[in-house]
Amino acid sequence: MHKSELRHTYKALRENLSASEIDKMSLQIANQSLKLDIWKFEFYHIFLSITKHKEINTEYLLQIIFGKDGNAVIPKVKGAELEHYLLTDSTKLKISNWDIPEPEKGIKIQPEQIDVVFMPLLAYDRSGNRIGYGKGFYDKFLSRCRPETLKIGLSFFEPEAENIEVSEHDINLDYCVTPNTIHKF
Numbered sequence: 743m744h745k746s747e748l749r750h751t752y753k754a755l756r757e758n759l760s761a762s763e764i765d766k767m768s769l770q771i772a773n774q775s776l777k778l779d780i781w782k783f784e785f786y787h788i789f790l791s792i793t794k795h796k797e798i799n800t801e802y803l804l805q806i807i808f809g810k811d812g813n814a815v816i817p818k819v820k821g822a823e824l825e826h827y828l829l830t831d832s833t834k835l836k837i838s839n840w841d842i843p844e845p846e847k848g849i850k851i852q853p854e855q856i857d858v859v860f861m862p863l864l865a866y867d868r869s870g871n872r873i874g875y876g877k878g879f880y881d882k883f884l885s886r887c888r889p890e891t892l893k894i895g896l897s898f899f900e901p902e903a904e905n906i907e908v909s910e911h912d913i914n915l916d917y918c919v920t921p922n923t924i925h926k927f
């Protein structure tokens with residue numbers, strides 16, 4: 743399957759999930775993530791969910807990040823790239839044109855400062871190749887992070903059996919957390 747077909751297939755799989763299934767699996771994903779040895783770092787990048795696209799609810803992971811005294815950093819689309827802001831009690835969020843809750847303003851964090859990136863994805867394979875929405879936002883962002891920054895995908899589903907075609911910009915996942923297990927690549 744080509745990338746566009748895989749996007750289509752996995753969007754449809756997500757569409758079939760009910761709100762309560764999404765909530766339950768999102769909590770399971772957060773609980774699985776506690777098994778990873780990643781909780782001593784400073785800056786954790788995480789996305790705020792697009793509810794209507796049935797993304798993983800990241801509220802539970804956010805609670806863990808704060809519970810572990812980590813800092814949460816959230817993205818904001820600026821042109822063709824992402825900017826990154828610290829999420830604090832005073833962060834004012836605004837729903838963007840693409841239905842993403844984004845910070846209006848705040849303390850900017852540079853990609854080089856980020857230790858762990860939790861990533862949205864549509865599909866991934868058993869080698870840790872991932873497919874996003876196809877705008878390249880995350881690939882561009884990851885190329886500016888330190889090489890040792892941990893890249894952790896979050897998915898309701900197990901990896902695609904077929905290998906995903908890789909392009910030169912694609913950066914591999916280190917892990918993918920699902921409701922039942924953690925895949926290490």
Ligand SMILES: Nc1nc2c(c(=O)[nH]1)N(C=O)[C@@H](CNc1ccc(C(=O)N[C@@H](CCC(=O)O)C(=O)O)cc1)CN2
Nearest residue numbers: 789790791792797817819840842862874875877879880
């Ligand atoms: N919650 C969340 N935040 C995120 C992402 C994400 O996947 N999830 N992103 C991950 O990259 C970045 C923003 N990604 C975007 C991806 C696509 C489009 C976009 O242009 N979408 C199409 C419609 C897509 C559809 O409905 O299927 C459009 O408006 O034409 C905009 C932003 C940063 N923040």
Ligand SMILES: Nc1ncnc2c1ncn2[C@@H]1O[C@H](COP(=O)(O)OP(=O)(O)OP(=O)(O)O)[C@@H](O)[C@H]1O
Nearest residue numbers: 872873874875876877878879880881882885911912
């Ligand atoms: N580091 C980069 N610098 C410049 N362009 C890039 C970079 N990474 C990706 N791109 C461009 O972004 C576009 C989309 O890439 P790709 O199809 O891999 O997206 P994706 O991985 O599905 O999406 P995303 O990374 O947003 O989750 C491609 O046209 C690619 O050339």
